[in-house]
Amino acid sequence: MFDKSYKQIVILSGKGGTGKTTFSSSLAAILNNKIVIDCDVDAANLFLILKHEVISTFDYYGGKKALINQTKCTECGLCQGLCSFDAISNFTVDQLSCEGCGFCYRICPFEAVIFKQIVSGKYYECLLPDNSKFYYAKLYAGEGNSGKLVSELKRKALENIPPEIEWVIVDGPPGVGCPVNASAAAADYVVIVTEPTLSGVHDLKRLTELLNTFKINAGIVINKYDLNMDLTSQIFKYAGNNGLPVIGTIPFDKEFMNALINGENIVEVNENIREIMYSIRNQIEQQLELAFN
Numbered sequence: 001m002f003d004k005s006y007k008q009i010v011i012l013s014g015k016g017g018t019g020k021t022t023f024s025s026s027l028a029a030i031l032n033n034k035i036v037i038d039c040d041v042d043a044a045n046l047f048l049i050l051k052h053e054v055i056s057t058f059d060y061y062g063g064k065k066a067l068i069n070q071t072k073c074t075e076c077g078l079c080q081g082l083c084s085f086d087a088i089s090n091f092t093v094d095q096l097s098c099e100g101c102g103f104c105y106r107i108c109p110f111e112a113v114i115f116k117q118i119v120s121g122k123y124y125e126c127l128l129p130d131n132s133k134f135y136y137a138k139l140y141a142g143e144g145n146s147g148k149l150v151s152e153l154k155r156k157a158l159e160n161i162p163p164e165i166e167w168v169i170v171d172g173p174p175g176v177g178c179p180v181n182a183s184a185a186a187a188d189y190v191v192i193v194t195e196p197t198l199s200g201v202h203d204l205k206r207l208t209e210l211l212n213t214f215k216i217n218a219g220i221v222i223n224k225y226d227l228n229m230d231l232t233s234q235i236f237k238y239a240g241n242n243g244l245p246v247i248g249t250i251p252f253d254k255e256f257m258n259a260l261i262n263g264e265n266i267v268e269v270n271e272n273i274r275e276i277m278y279s280i281r282n283q284i285e286q287q288l289e290l291a292f293n
Ligand code: SF4
Pocket: 068, 072, 073, 074, 075, 076, 077, 078, 079, 080, 091, 107, 108, 109, 110, 111, 112, 113
């Protein structure tokens, strides 16, 4: 049994370009009483598909960086010679190159280095047309620590969650790095969106290994399954050997691209895909019943 009102569904892909974001937006469109979070903070794009209105904007402080106070700096040159990242020249810190190690701050004999938190990005609280909340973030170019931003974004989205909320849909980042770990934290179920390509199969295996370490229930959706039936069969075989249910197969359809170009959600314009998405939702519900009851 759940000790909270909602189920948190995290959508991952192991690689970019599998249609994960389109899948997330389609799933979000057919669910009621939901919150949607785009955790792909390095390349957010769910906001391009989901019609929304931004209602609050928050600064994200990713870490500290150095600045030189020119009125105190004696131009002794000590910091410039010792910065391992060559971030200081002409007694000025290049903010893109500064890694925030704080070494210059500690060694400056004249206390001329200011070391302070800087704004590394923004995150947004939005309303969807059905009044559901939607959250996304943008990390500034050159800023790291996207895993920390994912955690902060999820914390904001999940605080004071109303009891009527039944679903939290998390569109995770591609890959298997730290932001993926942060996205999958506290997931009730992970949907792995893959495709029948060699790289798709390879990244599916890497992602499965990662999820095994978390012991999170997961199922596979094969997108564009009909583009290579041999590789689709391999994915089914791999899934069977690893106890992973294939909870849906989505055919290639040119209408996906047309919908994207026209700013439409595919489930609103394609009945076949809408029916497939309802079936996948039912599969997820059945998997959750099996896992938690
Ligand atoms: S160590 Fe301090 S005083 Fe010397 S160049 Fe750097 S900031 Fe200026």
